[in-house]
Amino acid sequence: MYMLIVGGGKVGWNLARALIERGHEVTVVESDRGRYATIEEELGHSVQAGDGSELWVLERAGIERADMVIAVTGDDEDNALIAQVGREKYGVERIIARCNNPRNFQHFELLGVRPVVSATDLILRLIEHEVPKYGPLHLLDLHQERLEIIELDVDEASPAAGSRVEDVGLPDGALVISILRDGAGFVPTGESVIEAGDEVLLVLDPNLEESVTGYFTSAAGTRAA
Amino acid sequence: MFILIVGCGRVGSAVAKTMLSDGHDVSVIDEDPEAIALLEKGQDRSWEELGGSFTVGTALEIDALLEAGIERADAFVASTHGDNTNLVIAQVAQLRFEVPKVVVRVLDPARAKWYRDQGLSTICPTHIAIELLEEAVRGGDRREAA
Numbered sequence: 457m458y459m460l461i462v463g464g465g466k467v468g469w470n471l472a473r474a475l476i477e478r479g480h481e482v483t484v485v486e487s488d489r490g491r492y493a494t495i496e497e498e499l500g501h502s503v504q505a506g507d508g509s510e511l512w513v514l515e516r517a518g519i520e521r522a523d524m525v526i527a528v529t530g531d532d533e534d535n536a537l538i539a540q541v542g543r544e545k546y547g548v549e550r551i552i553a554r555c556n557n558p559r560n561f562q563h564f565e566l567l568g569v570r571p572v573v574s575a576t577d578l579i580l581r582l583i584e585h586e587v588p589k590y591g592p593l594h595l596l597d598l599h600q601e602r603l604e605i606i607e608l609d610v611d612e613a614s615p616a617a618g619s620r621v622e623d624v625g626l627p628d629g630a631l632v633i634s635i636l637r638d639g640a641g642f643v644p645t646g647e648s649v650i651e652a653g654d655e656v657l658l659v660l661d662p663n664l665e666e667s668v669t670g671y672f673t674s675a676a677g678t679r680a681a
Numbered sequence: 682m683f684i685l686i687v688g689c690g691r692v693g694s695a696v697a698k699t700m701l702s703d704g705h706d707v708s709v710i711d712e713d714p715e716a717i718a719l720l721e722k723g724q725d726r727s728w729e730e731l732g733g734s735f736t737v738g739t740a741l742e743i744d745a746l747l748e749a750g751i752e753r754a755d756a757f758v759a760s761t762h763g764d765n766t767n768l769v770i771a772q773v774a775q776l777r778f779e780v781p782k783v784v785v786r787v788l789d790p791a792r793a794k795w796y797r798d799q800g801l802s803t804i805c806p807t808h809i810a811i812e813l814l815e816e817a818v819r820g821g822d823r824r825e826a827a
Contacts, residue, residue, distance in 0.1 A: 509764065509765055509789075509792075510789060510791070510792075511789075511791045511792060511795070512791065531765065532741070533741065533763070533765040533766050533768075533769045534765050536765075536769055537765050537768055537769065541792075541795065544799070545795060557741075559741075559742070559743075560741055562743070563741065563769055563773060566772065566773060566776055566777055567769070567772060
């Protein structure tokens with residue numbers, strides 16, 4: 457595949473190196489001349505100097521034939537607009553944009569740019585994963601497809617604790633895809649028994665999140681019983 | 682009319698002063714607290730005494746836009762020194778806050794044109810300068826043959 461990476465910082469450069477190793481054709485666009493020269497020593501013609509916000513620079517780098525545009529500069533407004541013109545003007549189907557400040561995430565959404573990757577957000581999710589908390593932990597949200605993957609802790613007093621997966625009575629549109637127990641995980645069958653203290657991963661329609669959460673927590677357990 | 686202007690440089694401040702003296706309500710945002718000096722240059726009273734308002738904040742911060750009154754703005758001018766910032770906040774003003782009139786300064790002619798085709802009201806100073814220069818050059822006379 458032909459990957460166009462805009463921004464030759466730590467992220468862009470390392471990404472380029474990894475993608476080239478995997479056999480992809482890659483062009484990195486970097487606006488800083490000094491930085492460009494450094495990358496050029498290693499990547500040769502796979503890096504071009506120029507401001508990736510400018511259309512002619514993107515065109516010179518071959519955006520019209522790119523299979524993927526990856527906007528990873530240090531400026532969120534640049535990334536958002538590069539992704540926007542990449543998709544809407546040049547019809548690139550796969551776009552990935554980096555969001556440096558999570559507060560700017562809403563701007564990417566407004567411009568219809570997705571997926572958006574935020575290191576801060578990823579680290580926050582890892583922290584949430586490590587620190588026990590109540591309620592669902594979102595592992596993946598596919599807004600457009602109306603699907604999400606969540607992780608839930610199974611409460612002792614919940615309807616699901618001690619039940620076989622097929623007996624929990626989850627609504628259509630929600631599926632248990634993994635059970636994590638004692639540091640290991642497995643893909644359950646309908647006959648697998650869910651135990652208190654398990655962590656379950658579910659794929660579901662976001663509209664079902666509240667009702668599905670109720671099967672695994674005690675607060676809503678009384679309601680379901 | 683209530684006009685919100687983001688970016689108080691030479692252009693933003695000049696537009697703000699004109700609009701205020703035309704009798705409009707004018708609110709200005711800039712990330713530099715010192716930028717208010719441009720609004721007060723040549724005036725005998727402070728910008729606030731003249732009836733204007735000024736908010737310190739970066740353009741992409743929704744809180745700053747809200748504080749400066751974007752929800753009741755009739756017109757929005759994006760005139761920071763960055764094309765990309767202007768293009769993002771202009772779309773925020775138009776799509777999210779549904780400001781009726783959004784004007785955005787874009788120095789890059791190619792993108793000014795493309796975003797204008799997408800429905801944004803872009804003003805491109807570079808393009809205007811090119812046209813004026815071409816016109817001025819065409820208007821010149823040939824040298825008399827010796």
